[in-house]
Amino acid sequence: MEVRRDEIRKGPWKAEEDEVLINHVKKYGPRDWSSIRSKGLLQRTGKSCRLRWVNKLRPNLKIGCKFSAEEERVVIELQGQFGNKWAKIATYLPGRTDNDVKNFWSSRQKRLARILHSNATPSCSSSTKSWKIKKEGLAFHDVHNLEAPPLFSSSIEEESSSKAQSCSSSYINNREPIQMAPLPDFIKPELSSCSGMLVQVKEEPYTQLPFPQVLQPQPELTFSPANQELLARIDDPYLLDAFGAVDPTEPGNGAQLSLGTSLFDPTASCSYGSRDVKNPPTPPDTFFDDFPADMFDHIETLPNLSGW
DNA sequence: AACCTCATCAACCGCACCCCT
DNA sequence: AAGGGGTGCGGTTGATGAGGT
Numbered sequence: 001m002e003v004r005r006d007e008i009r010k011g012p013w014k015a016e017e018d019e020v021l022i023n024h025v026k027k028y029g030p031r032d033w034s035s036i037r038s039k040g041l042l043q044r045t046g047k048s049c050r051l052r053w054v055n056k057l058r059p060n061l062k063i064g065c066k067f068s069a070e071e072e073r074v075v076i077e078l079q080g081q082f083g084n085k086w087a088k089i090a091t092y093l094p095g096r097t098d099n100d101v102k103n104f105w106s107s108r109q110k111r112l113a114r115i116l117h118s119n120a121t122p123s124c125s126s127s128t129k130s131w132k133i134k135k136e137g138l139a140f141h142d143v144h145n146l147e148a149p150p151l152f153s154s155s156i157e158e159e160s161s162s163k164a165q166s167c168s169s170s171y172i173n174n175r176e177p178i179q180m181a182p183l184p185d186f187i188k189p190e191l192s193s194c195s196g197m198l199v200q201v202k203e204e205p206y207t208q209l210p211f212p213q214v215l216q217p218q219p220e221l222t223f224s225p226a227n228q229e230l231l232a233r234i235d236d237p238y239l240l241d242a243f244g245a246v247d248p249t250e251p252g253n254g255a256q257l258s259l260g261t262s263l264f265d266p267t268a269s270c271s272y273g274s275r276d277v278k279n280p281p282t283p284p285d286t287f288f289d290d291f292p293a294d295m296f297d298h299i300e301t302l303p304n305l306s307g308w
Numbered sequence: 309a310a311c312c313t314c315a316t317c318a319a320c321c322g323c324a325c326c327c328c329t
Numbered sequence: 330a331a332g333g334g335g336t337g338c339g340g341t342t343g344a345t346g347a348g349g350t
Contacts, residue, residue: 010320047320099318
C-alpha cells in the first residue's frame with residue numbers, strides 16, 4: 001500500500017493500521033517508531049505509533065477491564081509514594097498502562113472532588129443537583145468500602161470480577177491470568193493505619209517525616225470538634241487526595257505509607273530502562289510486555305489475590 | 309424520547325531526557 | 330560540548346456511551 005509521506009494522519013486508528021504496526025513490531029521489535037512513517041508504512045508519527053502499541057496493541061494488556069479493588073489500592077498507595085509517576089506506577093500493575101493509571105486516577109479525583117463539594121453544600125434545590133447528590137452518596141459509599149480490603153464486599157469488586165470475565169485482550173490472547181506484580185505489605189490490613197497517616201498529614205506535614213518510615217497508628221491523637229465530621233470520613237485515603245493537601249512529589253511525602261522495602265524486591269531483576277537510572281528501585285518491568293505472552297510463564301500465579 | 313451529566317477511554321501535545329554524531 | 334533525532338512521560342482534551350431526570 002503506497003502512502004503519501006507528507007501527510008500525518010491523526011485520530012482513531014483503523015484495523016489496517018494496527019495490523020501494519022503489529023507487523024512492524026513483529027519484525028523489528030517495539031522500537032524505531034519513526035521509521036514506520038519514513039518507510040511509508042503508515043502516515044502516523046513515531047510517537048503516535050509508539051502510543052498505540054503501548055496502550056492498545058501490546059501483549060497482555062487488560063483491555064476493557066475495570067481496575068480491580070487490588071489494583072485500585074495499589075494505585076492509591078503508589079501514587080502516595082511516587083506522586084504522579086504513572087509510568088512507574090504502571091510497572092506494578094501488569095497489563096495496565098500509564099495511560100490507564102492516569103485515567104483511573106483523574107476520574108477518581110474528579111469524582112471525589114464532586115463528592116466532597118456536594119457534601120459540603122447540602123442545600124441543593126435543583127433537580128440536577130439532587131440527582132447528583134443521590135448518585136454521589138452511593139459513590140462515596142463504594143469508595144469507602146474499597147478501603148476496607150479484607151472485609152469489603154463492594155459493588156466495585158463484584159463489578160470488576162464480573163467484567164473481568166468479559167475482558168478482551170491485546171492481539172496475543174492471554175492464556176493465563178495476569179499476576180499482580182509483587183507488592184509489599186502495604187496492601188495488607190494495616191490499611192487501617194491510613195487513618196493515622198491522614199491525621200498525621202493534618203497535624204504534621206509529610207515533609208517532616210524521614211524516608212522510609214513505617215507508619216504507626218496514633219490512637220492518642222485528639223481533634224477539634226470542627227474536624228469531627230471530616231474525621232468521620234478520614235479513614236478513607238481518597239479523602240485526602242481530593243483536597244490535594246499533600247504534594248506527593250515532594251521527597252518524603254507519602255513515605256510513611258507502609259510501603260515496605262520488599263516493594264523494591266531485587267528479585268525483580270529487569271531494569272526499568274536507562275531513563276530510570278536516577279531511581280534505583282527496580283520494579284517489575286513492563287518491558288517484558290513487549291514480548292510474547294509466554295515470557296510470563298515463569299511468573300507464578302497468586303493463589304488468592306484477595307488474601308492480601 | 310429527549311436531554312443532561314458523568315465516567316471512561318483514546319489520542320494528542322509539549323516537554324524532558326537520552327543517545328549518537 | 331553542542332545539536333539533533335528519537336523516545337518516554339505527564340497533562341489535557343475530545344468522543345462516546347451509560348444512566349438518570
